[in-house]
Amino acid sequence: xxxxLARRWLLAIGWLALAQVTFQAAFGDAHAxxxxxxxxxxxxxxxxxxxxxxxxxxxxxxLAQRLGQQVVVDNRPGGGTQVASSMLVKSEPDxxxxxxxxxxxxxxxxxxxxxxxxxxxxxxxxxxxxxFPSILAVDKSLPVAxxxxxIALVKSKPGQLNYSSSGVGSMNFLASELLKAETGSEIIxxxxxxxxxxxTALLGGFVQMLITTAPQLLQYVDKVHILAVSSDQRLPxxxxxxxxxxxxxxxFKMQLWQGLLAPAGVDKQIVQKLNAEFNAVLxxxxxxxxxxxxxxxxxxxxxxxxxxxxxxxxxxxxxxxQPHMRPK
Numbered sequence: 001x002x003x004x005l006a007r008r009w010l011l012a013i014g015w016l017a018l019a020q021v022t023f024q025a026a027f028g029d030a031h032a033x034x035x036x037x038x039x040x041x042x043x044x045x046x047x048x049x050x051x052x053x054x055x056x057x058x059x060x061x062x063l064a065q066r067l068g069q070q071v072v073v074d075n076r077p078g079g080g081t082q083v084a085s086s087m088l089v090k091s092e093p094d095x096x097x098x099x100x101x102x103x104x105x106x107x108x109x110x111x112x113x114x115x116x117x118x119x120x121x122x123x124x125x126x127x128x129x130x131x132f133p134s135i136l137a138v139d140k141s142l143p144v145a146x147x148x149x150x151i152a153l154v155k156s157k158p159g160q161l162n163y164s165s166s167g168v169g170s171m172n173f174l175a176s177e178l179l180k181a182e183t184g185s186e187i188i189x190x191x192x193x194x195x196x197x198x199x200t201a202l203l204g205g206f207v208q209m210l211i212t213t214a215p216q217l218l219q220y221v222d223k224v225h226i227l228a229v230s231s232d233q234r235l236p237x238x239x240x241x242x243x244x245x246x247x248x249x250x251x252f253k254m255q256l257w258q259g260l261l262a263p264a265g266v267d268k269q270i271v272q273k274l275n276a277e278f279n280a281v282l283x284x285x286x287x288x289x290x291x292x293x294x295x296x297x298x299x300x301x302x303x304x305x306x307x308x309x310x311x312x313x314x315x316x317x318x319x320x321x322q323p324h325m326r327p328k
Contacts, residue, residue, distance in 0.1 A: 080169025106313025214295025
C-alpha cells in the first residue's frame with residue numbers, strides 16, 4: 001500500500017511538472033506574439049549628446065514607428081558603461097529593457113579585473129548596429145598641422161599636455177592610449193562623463209587633444225583643428241582631412257562600434273523580432289544617409305554574428321591592453 005501511494009505521488013508530481021512546462025511554453029509564446037505591448041527602455045552608458053546617444057535617438061524614433069510603442073532612451077553614465085550594463089543584467093529578461101553597447105563592452109574585461117557581471121554569459125546579443133571611424137582633433141591654438149607635428153610637440157612637453165575622454169574604457173580613452181603606445185608619447189588623461197563634456201573640454205582649452213567620432217565634432221570643425229581620420233578613405237564631410245595611413249600611421253584603425261544587447265534569458269522569438277526590426281530600420285535610406293552624414297556605416301546582421309564579433313573584441317583587447325592602461 002505504501003509503495004502504491006508513493007507511485008501515485010511520483011506520478012502526480014510528474015504531471016504537475018509537465019503541466020508547468022506546458023504552461024510556461026504557452027505563456028512564453030503568447031508573450032512573444034504580443035510583444036511589444038508597452039514602451040521599451042533603451043539604456044545608454046553615457047550622458048546625452050555623445051555619439052552613442054545620438055545614434056540611439058536616430059534609431060529609436062524609427063523603431064517606435066515600426067513597433068507602435070515608444071522607445072525611451074535612458075542615459076546612465078558611469079564606470080565605463082558598467083553602470084548601464086549592471087542595470088541591464090538586473091532587469092527582467094522580457095525584451096522591454098535593452099542597451100546600446102559600444103567598444104567599452106569588449107574592452108572592459110581586460111580593463112577591469114572584477115566586473116559586476118559576466119560579459120559573455122549575462123547578455124543576449126541582438127545585432128551590430130553601426131561603426132564609426134575615429135578622428136583626432138586638437139586645440140586650434142597649437143602650432144601643428146599634422147599628426148607627426150602634434151606627436152613631436154607632445155614629446156617636447158612630456159606630461160604637460162592633456163586629452164579628454166568620456167571615461168576609462170570609452171573609445172576616446174582606448175584610441176588615445178593606443179596612439180600613445182604606438183608613438184611612445186606621454187599625454188595625460190582627463191576623464192569626463194560623456195562625449196559632449198569631453199568635447200566641451202577641448203573647445204574650452206582645458207585639454208589639448210580628443211580622439212572621437214564625427215558625430216561629436218562635425219558641428220565644431222571651425223573651432224578645433226582636425227588632424228586625421230582612422231578610416232581607409234577620407235570622410236566626405238571633412239574631405240580635406242587626411243587619414244592616419246596617409247600620414248605614416250597605417251596601423252591606427254580605431255573605430256567605435258555600437259550594438260544592441262538584451263539581458264540573458266530573453267525569449268528567442270523576441271530576440272528574432274528585435275533583430276528583424278532593427279535590421280529593417282538600418283535599411284531605411286534616411287537612416288543610412290543620416291549615419292553616413294555623421295561619418296558612420298550601418299551594419300546589421302544576425303545575433304550569432306554579433307556574438308562572434310563581441311568575442312573577437314574581448315580577445316583583441318585582452319591582447320592589446322597593457323597593465324599601464326588599467327585605471328589607477
